[in-house]
Amino acid sequence: MTDSALKASIFQRLHPRAYLERFVAEDIRPDGRPFDAWRDVSVNVGSISTANGSALVRLGETTIVCGVKAEIAEPELDTPEDGFLVPNIDLPALCSPKFKPGPPSDEAQVLSDRLNEVLASIIPLKSLVIHSSKAVWVLYVDATCINYDGNVFDAALIAMVAALRNTLLPKATYNIETGLTSCSRTVTTPLQILKTPVCMSFGVFDATLLADPTAFEEPLLDTTISIVVDEKGDLVSVVQLGPGVDVSGGGDTLSTCISAAKSRRVLLEGQIP
């Protein structure tokens, strides 16, 4: 490392806010992106043979693997035909120095809960029935973060949706006499998926709107905004944490974000298998 690069990285560690302020004053971000630019997305599906469906998503340096495991359970008494969709995200100590080994951190719990809310409407739970009030499918959708470089929610949602779209369930038959369910090794069916929600997140730093914040930018943000849009351009979920400000260029923050998210959603269409 050259002397000046070393000085810059020490400055970044000691005075992160001043470091980012100087970049913003020059109309650029530390990784060389303009304020409204997104990092590249790559999605790779079906590489994990032990899962019924899987996806590996990279959003810049942020990396998420997601696997779907299908199991069979008895349905709840009041909903005899509804299956279960159980999404969880794990942020292990491996992915960032922020996390410690052990039970899920607060951040992981919040992310799992938000993912659960967004995914709740994408599969009709009735389509997971094997035999009414006896056997239904349980889809465990587990995502693990391998590299935490910011905007994990967006990447995790893409990974979970892509893994579900990649999932094949074996054809299952319930035997009323024995009370057992048996599955076919050869016949499989894909899931019935109603929508493809994609999340786009923004952050506000000193009245500047930054799209797709990195792990360095995230702790410095005053406000974070997440917009989930489905394939028709309809809003699925909008979350704003922190005050809204008048961003440079006029208009209120939220509607600027929503229109940016909608135009980004169209561009992403071809990239999610």
Add this chain to the structure above:
Amino acid sequence: MALDRRRINGPEDSFPPVFDSDVPHWSPADPRKGRSPSEIRPIFLQPGLISQANGSAYIETAKTKIACAVYGPRQSKNTAYSEMGRLNVEVKFTPFSCARRRAPMRDAEDRSIAVAIHQALVSSVRLDLLPKSTIDIFITIIESDGLDGCVASGSVAASTALADAGIELFGLVTSCAASVVGTETWLDPTEEEARLSNGTLVLACMPALKKITSVWQTGEMKVAEAMGCMDACQEKCTEIHSVVAQALLESAKT
């Protein structure tokens, strides 16, 4: 079992699907499928994929996929003063890594793998240079195809990650597993092959110094067979060493 409120929970009980037809089984005296007895699965090794870590490596041997990150050396917390540094190894399986789903609770299996990998590595690291410090090695098994393969590949990935982090080592540790199946010795067994075998041995060594760091043998094996396994593993470890060195060299160039 108490409900874990920190996760999204499914139904109380669920079971993996039962299939109506079984996959054909291996019978004794059948030759090995897909490769010769002394052949190992091809290794893909990539150091430095985890940008947040001080050092990292990703290893893939056929179906086995393991990511490893090294954090440190950093200050030991909540421990008494120690002249020597501490090496801490944590292994985690993803819930979808095995044929049966692993509920996200710590079970005995990842502990025993962590101990085996710790043993393989600990004598290669110059812990005497790092008083009051801890090196954390975190390993996530994304997909597993045989526990012995996980121990061997995990050790190779961890040693690569330590080198990638710039931590002083006596030498790179490489590791290989071997199983005795019938009368033959099969190197780098898959999960199915390990199940058929009488016994399995995992050897870890520093090929550059011609020193063994750990031998872990389970099951039944004649002394001569165990010696044969160790010789075969050691030979493969030398080959793996050049794969690791090449991968580190290429990542250092970029």
